[in-house]
Every structure is written in C-alpha cells, then in structure tokens.
Amino acid sequence: MGSRAAAGLLVVAAVTAACGAPRAAPADSVPPPAPPSTSASSQGSGLAVLKPCELLSSTDRSSAGLTSLGEEKKIGASRACDWTEPGAFGVTLTLDERSGLEELKVKRKHSTEVEINGRPALRVADPKADNGMCAVLVPVAGGGSVHVDVSNTDFTGTDLACTRAGTVAELVEPKLP
Template identity: 60%
Template sequence: MADRVRGKCLWAPAALLLVAACGQQQAQQPGAVSHASTHAAASAAPPPVAAPVPLASLDPCSLLSPQDRSTAGVSVLGKPKDIAGARACDWTVPGTFGVTVTLDEKNGLADLEVAKKTATKTKVGAHPALKVADKKAADGTCAVLLGVGGAASVQIDVSNTGFSDTPLACRRAGTVAGLVEPKLP
C-alpha cells in the first residue's frame, strides 16, 4: 500500500508540471507562427460583411422582430397580405394604430404615384425615402416610402385609430422605417 501511495505521489508532480507547461509559450523559430499570434490576428480582422439579401427573399412579417415591435409600440403579430400584387404584412394594435409594411419589387420611388404637395424627400439610413402625409387633411395617416435600388421600394404605412394626430402617425412610421431599413438590400 505504501508503494502505491508513493507511486501516486511521484506521478502527481509530473502531471502538474505537464499541465503547467501547456500555458507556457515555447521559443519560436524564425518564421514560425504561434497559435496565440494567429488567434490575435484573426480577432483583429474585421468581421465579414454579409451580402445583401434580395428583396424577393424577404418575408415582410419577419422585418419586425419581437424587440422591434416592442420599440415601435406594436403588441401583436403581423398578418401576411397581398396589396396590388405586392407582399405585405399588417400589424393592427386594437384601439391604437395599424402599420403595414409592403415590399414592392416592381415600383421604385420614382414610379410611385404620390401627390407632390404631400411628399417630403428624406433619407432613412442608407436608403432614399419619401415621407408622405397630408397635413391639411389631418387624417392620422402617414407613410415612409424607402427606395431599394431603382426598381423596388418598401412602403411603411401607419393609420391611427380615430384618424387623428398625423404627426404621431409620422413618428410611428419613421420609427418602423428605421427598424426595417437595416434589413433591406
């Protein structure tokens, strides 16, 4: 029994020495690359840039994540719909407002029929945009239209319940546009 204990006692320091050596850097030969320097170089490299997703592959209802919906004050799930052949998603918050996001793959900003007196040119993120609201009508509706390339657009339409408070509708449309825009090609 004493021999077994003595054998284990001799083995334990050798194991500790081996484990301790794992954390030590070895002397490098010229031109050799250590794992540590390779890891440091890899972590210093910028992350790869994701290729833009084509508008056709986007699901309009997935453009507002649960966190996005919370930010925009939307407490309901979206319902897919078709608007004049374009894919759309509608979120209706009972007693408050509704928002619709439409992916129009056939009409760019220049192709959309918008009354000049109601449209203001703007930019949302990297995308040219139009904010459309008839201030004289004061009907609680507002839209932000985002240009996606020359021949496509994403339209965010907001209607307040009771059709009042157009400035609030525009703030809501602007918030949703800001949340959707980074996900667009």
C-alpha cells in the first residue's frame, strides 16, 4: 500500500470516528427543557377547545325552539352562550372547566340525578316554587361540566323549563368530551 493510500485511509478513519462520536453541545445552544403542560386541553375537562355558541347547530336550535343566534358571554371565569326567545324563554349554556358533578351535587339545592343520553347528569329545579327556571348539569371527561339553564319569561312553568333544558342537554351531550 502506498503512502498516499495509507494517508487516505487515515483521513477516512478520522472522519468516520468524528461523525460517530458523541460531541457535547455548547451550553448556550442547548434549549431549556419545556415546562410541564397545564393547559385545559392537555389536562382537565377538554372544554377549552369548545365554543359554547357552536354547540347548537341551526337544526339543534330549531329542535329546541330557538330561532335566534346565541350571544357569547362570560359568567365568572366560564365561557357561555345566551339564546333569547323574546316573550317566551331564554337558554344559557355554560362551559364550567372547574366544577365536576360531585362538587355541584354538594352546592345545589333541589337537585335530582338524571341521565342525558346515558350520561349521569343533575337537574336543578324547585317545582314547588314554580318559578320557570331549570338547569341540567352534564359532567365531562376529566372534570368540569356543562350547564344548560332555562328561564321562562313569565317566571312560571318549571316543568316546561326542565323539558327545554333536557332537550338542549340531549342535543349538546354527544359533542362533549
């Protein structure tokens, strides 16, 4: 083997060794580790990706007796949508990322356990008061809940308000995490 061939082999060996050997990166080029994720979409209820006014399609609204578009609003820290049928009733749909069904059972008077499309839920109404108000609270996977509140304009007819709240809850439930 000639000296040129031997020198070429040494260069190839040196390059191969350098490419395969681990090298330490300069300290300023190493990115810091990512902090653990605490967003609602990666932990918690999964409600963060939902938009309350989009949970009822035009067909759903028609089934629930709603003819108007919903109006986005905030209730405390929760996102909500409000539909109003002038002279008849209103529906508010609230995405509560903090309170699950167990916490709500403790906080609510006049609550009854019900099922919405096979999912355990809670109906809150005071039939004796007959104040035209009813809420259906549906839990979501990972915690949190969706509240469907119905208020009749004349503040009577609690049974009708509960029927309306149940209808809306049944329409929304398949879209929940």
